[in-house]
Amino acid sequence: MNDLAHRIKAARHQRGQSQADLAQKTRLTQQMISKLESGQSRSTSAIFAIANALCVSAEWLWLGGENPQTIFFFDDTPSLAKAWRNLTETQRNNIICQIMNLGQNPSAEEHPQDTPP
Numbered sequence: 579m580n581d582l583a584h585r586i587k588a589a590r591h592q593r594g595q596s597q598a599d600l601a602q603k604t605r606l607t608q609q610m611i612s613k614l615e616s617g618q619s620r621s622t623s624a625i626f627a628i629a630n631a632l633c634v635s636a637e638w639l640w641l642g643g644e645n646p647q648t649i650f651f652f653d654d655t656p657s658l659a660k661a662w663r664n665l666t667e668t669q670r671n672n673i674i675c676q677i678m679n680l681g682q683n684p685s686a687e688e689h690p691q692d693t694p695p
Contacts, residue, residue, distance in 0.1 A: 581642075
């Protein structure tokens with residue numbers, strides 16, 4: 579996939595989302611999603627929201643490359659890296675989405691150190 583428009587569309591299709599679904603998740607209009615996917619717009623203001631909604635890295639969405647998911651935290655943990663490689667792509671995508679969702683919606687119970695005494 580050689581450009582932003584194709585990567586957005588391909589990632590959206592892979593997630594089974596319509597343009598309207600993506601628009602709702604990113605608070606963009608469906609028309610803006612259409613413009614981005616057709617190459618009529620290259621707006622970067624919502625790149626992180628789009629990447630998050632599609633469970634891909636913003637870096638991949640903007641620049642392209644081999645792998646839409648960029649996972650760096652496995653490099654120094656061989657057993658975790660091996661377990662990650664043994665997962666199916668669907669399992670990896672589900673885990674990445676869960677991690678991204680947790681990062682956006684931390685609760686007080688999950689982060690007791692952030693809760694005042």
